[in-house]
Amino acid sequence: MAGPPLVPYHEGGTEEACLFLYPDHENLHDAKEVSVMKRTMRILLMMALVASLAVSLFAMGAGEAPKDTRKIINLWSFTDEVPKMVEKYKQLHPEFDYEVRTTIIATTDGAYQPALDQALAGGGDNAPDLYCAEAAFVLKYTQGDAAHFAAPYKSLGINVDAKLKEADIAPYTVDIGTNDAGDLVGLGYQATGGAFIYRRSIAKDVWGSDDPAFVTSKVGPGWDRFFAAAEDLARKGYAIVSGDGDIWHAVEGSSPQGWIVNDKLFIDPTREAFLDMSKMMLEKGYNNDTTDWTDAWFADMKDAGSKKVFGFFGPAWLINYVMAGNSGGSKPGEGTYGDWGVCEPPVGFFWGGTWVLANNQSPVKNGVGKLIEWITLDSSNTGLQYYWANGTLDGPGGTKDTVASGTVMKKSDGTLPFLGGQNMFDVFVPAGAFATGKNKTQYDETINIYWRDQVDNYANGMKTKAQAIADFKRVVADNLAIDI
């Protein structure tokens, strides 16, 4: 029996064809149905030919996996990352005879979540079997309003505990993916633990060494040492970071409590301290007063700001997808390319990432389980994460990234010319371990915007601290109806 052809998208006719075929197969022995059957088969055959997907229909009847009552997996994602991984899996595993129907909706304008929610709530044959959630809203699907849709990994035929141990998955990824009943329902393939990414030439100029271990001891642990380093740098005319937004990710990620505690707005002292950190940095000239993701911020990656900037806080993806492209060069010697190093941050944090979940109601849990296991828990050299870490998913020379599995990271090579040949995994593996996912809420994106706005107003001397905090509470209460 030949496997189904690789057809990423489905033509309209086939869906109906499947609906026809299915009940009819069960009634095969019913004599009264035979004439109806013949006609249906004719229509069916015609449609199948039109859609040129006849082979997948035969495969349906074959019944190779007795547990799954269907051979179609609906996959929902907001980028083509996971769909591409699934294609690769099918290439590597010809015996995996499921047809995967992909739906991609970008997270732009909040379009993905409402569509996914409707599809999950609607159920039926087109409900998502496998779906992705981003760090900014994953909690809603693992622990929040939409948690009841998520299937525990162990119900997918995955030996969760053994595999977690074997792959050595970063704890924060597991925290976020564990539901209130203590079952693991989602895992990411990336590790987005953050590090401090610094300029080697500036470190040498100020302290005489650019060794990652040495710089780690200079900028941390803790913010006091970080600001002492900032003072050293300021004396030589450097800014330690580009703007206060750079340290915000670290402050936010290191606070013990999130924005909401017991259904009320809560300002963790760690986060409240950011008000004065921001003001102090501005007054002492420790940064260039930029805002993250603006032109001036990008310009600081290639020394185009008013002061040269020493470093940025971020996970591996910031290096590959943001900094490399903005360094003003593409090989060592050009712009700031090659003059960077990675060291441990003063406090642990993580930033971004994608989690993969399965639908509790899915009739294809067996197939979905195989995909999820390969993506999130397979730490072998043919697992997704090994390809992902070494940039070899689409052949050699791709973008390297940190992955969730510590086991994979240990045997992968994270050497980057951008970092002057440093193996970035040496820093990012431990970084993932001291990041925590317990301080996140589903409102983070909005509340952070309001908070940063008030911090800017306070830092620039436009209002008092008490006024800034009062105004912050009011906008949160007014816009989100959260008790203060």
Next chain:
Amino acid sequence: MARKGVSYAKWGYIFSIPFVVTFIIFSLYPTLYTVVIGFTDLRGLGKTTFKFLSDPFANFTAILANVTFKQSLANTAIIWTMNFIPQITLALLLTAWFTTRRFQVKAQGAFKVLIYMPNIITAATIAILFNALFGYPKGPVNDLLIRLGFLDAPSNFHLQKWTSKGVIAFIQFWMWYGNSMIVLIAGVLGIDVTLFEAAEIDGANATQIFFRITLPRLKTIVLYVLITSMIGGLQMFDIPRLYNLGRPDNATLTSSVFIYNQAFSGSYLYNRASAASMIVFLIIVVLSVALFFIMRDKDEVKARKLERQIKRRGGVA
């Protein structure tokens, strides 16, 4: 002859079906649905079931007590006024120049196209463009002001409330004055030419003609521009939202951005968002009616009154 001809009347109805169906599904139904959910408990992502509140106006009272909502209404009014006064002034001035009979402005067509051009560009693009222009600490406006010696160090325009309001009002003004001008020119062209000729023969100068003939005759067109601009202005959304998300400190938060935030920024308060929409709708209705009342043709009202009095007396013999 039994048949007098073919009736095409039914085709009118048949051809309008696509529009009517589209309108009912995509415009009428959502509008009515919005009205309904304003009285319900519908909130939360992906929910489709709702029930009516025991106090049907609870959402409305919540919105009216919302400080941020009041602030957003005030912002909307301020930004709209800041945009409309220069807009109508400039549009009238350009109209006067382009329609004057004293001298012919050369290359009129080219000017009209250039002036109308900003209106063709998507508002979202312009908002993002201006955000980058006023960038801090690096940005073209900062660079220019420092080069010209107006500033010693870059200024953080995005933190200045009145600068932010002014930029949004300017974008609004810059995008729409060309449109208003075209409408006003069309209005002027509709005025009977003999009136202008008569005025010229009687020795009226250009200013007199503009204020005594053009402007009074343009009254309905000006009212039209005023009301469409007001409705558009009260619904101002894309520019303030994309320019700076209503920041700094809610200074550019307009009522539409507020409504969007209620519904889509995290708590999904669909019921309160539609209550706020209904309140804004009522404000637009009240203001439009008030404008019609203020701008009504007083002479015509007087004339009609006189006519009625005459009729009551039994008519003129």
